[in-house]
Amino acid sequence: MSSTVPTLSVAPATEPRRVWKRPPSAFILGAIITAGFLLAAIAPGLLAPYDPLAFDYDNLQVGPGAAHWFGTDNFGRDVLSRIIWASRIDIQIALFCTIPPLLIGTAVGSLVGYYGGIADTIFGRIVDLVITFPFIVLVIAIVAVLGPGLVNVYIAVTSVGWVFYARLVRSQVMVLRQADFAAAGQVMGYSAARIIFRHLLPNAMTAVIVYWMTDMALDILLGSSLGYLGLGAQPPTAEWGVLVSDGKNFMDTAWWMTVFPGAAIVVCGTGLSLLGDGVADLLAVRR
């Protein structure tokens, strides 16, 4: 009996394991746009043709042309350079407004989803409380209390935004904890923390990552809106919302001061959304 080694009569697969499917074109376009803005954020000095803060009184509100592709503003500053330097702030907003909520929300969501009980009930009430108010109203209220400025925007967005990640993760973990492999983990004698964070979470992260991409786009929009309202980045700092706000008084004489920063917001937001969609497709294919 012991000599008969039962092995499967299947030839070992020799062909390449991972067959890379061509990513959807939405993903490619989104990735290119996002990469462009990331590059601008990392090395604005390399891309920007002019110093974004240098006044040039000989070239006030010059329209788009060969010397200044996007024109100049009312102080003669190059709009393109200002937009490029502003990406640094806006990408920072996208990351700082999403990563802390993502981390906090994932941790809280997985714990309440796994353990349920009284913690879950309390969490449910907090969710109800937060989603009763429109997101932006709540954020503006908190920023109004803390005072304007980017750091306070981050605090405000984090204190509200984690709820959405937590809700997402909670529902996923609640389903996953019923899965056989969760029981299997328990049977192997793994600790609850190990089961939650190493075995369940990787299964829940797909939805979180897709939401995160979209959330970044929304937070850029939010950061720009707050900048426009004077609650976010403060005027000497170049930020897209601030640029739009600066330009709005000259809409009839120098449209390029508003249109190009506005376009930057739209393009960057679209890029991130496309990337998010593409990532969702890729992850769906892998399943």
Place this chain on the structure above:
Amino acid sequence: MRAPLLLLRGLQTTLATDNGALTVVDGVDLDVREGEILGLVGESGSGKSMTLRSILRLIRPPGRVSGEILWRGRDLVPLREPEMRAIRGREIGMIFQEPMTALNPVLSVGRQILENLRAHTDLGRTARRNRTVELLDLVGIPAAAQRVNDYPHQFSGGMRQRAMIAIALASNPSLLLADEPTTALDVTIQDQILKLLLRLRETLGMAVILVTHDLGVVAQSCDRVAVMYAGRVAEIGEVSAVFAAPRHAYTLGLLQSVPDARRIRQALRPIGGAPPPPGTVGDRCAFIPRCDFATAACEVRRPPLISIGGGRLAACVHGDRLQQAEWAA
């Protein structure tokens, strides 16, 4: 006789439901000896799987496990969760019916074996990697070294069950709880997996509790068999002896319900009726409503599981009458 590894005494498992407490395992006495394969058979809902889960104390509160679970002489029932975790996976392993869902779809198979090694052994990084390949090899995965990084969906059903076994074996458990490990597989793969379990028992000296509702599987692979009905043990004994001369009316019914492959177009002989809902039996034999042999004596009290010689135990008042009736039927 080999020493008992695991002794269950009066094991009782109660689950809390919306309609009150349900006793799904109702006073089970069982012993598992070092290196033996014990079959646990019975209809769906007879408490086979719940017995396994109770041994590892996997019953979520407010469900409760009471009685005694003596593992190498140490009672597991009062143990705290961290102490229990050191036994789960390390001393007692478990495999499941559906290898498809019991493996984590987003972690590679090798990774899942590594996890167990990390949790239960103090092997170093390279030693763990080597052991992982070794384990996959041991359970008969061809080209193990290349397949460690594969994900469960790249494995076939039989290979997944092998991988599952490899994970459970990672820390050399002395007892493997196998919850219908072959039910989801087709017969040829089923045969391979059973042979694998037999071989592992030989080479690793590991005891196995094999839950199944397939009497053919029991006949092929078990040393002893315990028949369960309505959360109670009806009969235990050597497989050949039990199958040759059942001493509990339920066992007889089960054996008679197996179609005989040598005869064509025979009528199926099912046991009429259905098992009683948990917690409705009371202090009498649970099988009475479906039993051809039932008399007033069965109503008096719950028949105790008593020794009837040859290492066999049965909980039937009419054990003797069965033998005469058996082949007359």
